[in-house]
Amino acid sequence: QQQVKQSPQSLIVQKGGISIINCAYENTAFDYFPWYQQFPGKGPALLIAIRPDVSEKKEGRFTISFNKSAKQFSLHIMDSQPGDSATYFCAASLQTGANNLFFGTGTRLTVIP
């Protein structure tokens, strides 16, 4: 059973456009929602994260929007650049536990010049 559902599977955006990736979860015990960015041949790297007590977090061109009542969160990449082309994973974490991190299935973003 997929604890975190992510869409779309792939996304093509024009340079300068907005990239939007969506995730949904069911377990209300999740209390930390990170996004990971992975370039080809590399391991995923933590990009930005949010806790459920805020509805939005912005770091540069990257913004997480969080809707606690809908149990949904999304990553927005403003002014998308070809260098943003990568696979993005959303995740949800429990406060405690041994296996406490659950990943979405990933979105492959391609930004075309």
Add this chain to the structure above:
Amino acid sequence: DVKVTQSSRYLVKRTGEKVFLECVQDMDHENMFWYRQDPGLGLRLIYFSYDVKMKEKGDIPEGYSVSREKKERFSLILESASTNQTSMYLCASSFQTGGQGAFFGQGTRLTVV
């Protein structure tokens, strides 16, 4: 900075060989994980460990075993490598409390011929 280091970036092994993938982390994390990543299938958990000498099966443990003799080191073992184990292998580590997500190594691209 958190550092998770995998011993090899690329490995080529023959069918039937015993393969060891090593991972070391320097953040005193209790949890360590091995994932396998294949195109279109996202991150699949093979095994995880929450303490020295403790291990738990993930979603796809068949054909793999693990060893955690020291807190900082987590090894993945392919007892008899097969061609369907050709994949990208990712090690990660995290704290058990605080819900801060996981940190990944750079990945090992294993090819079994």
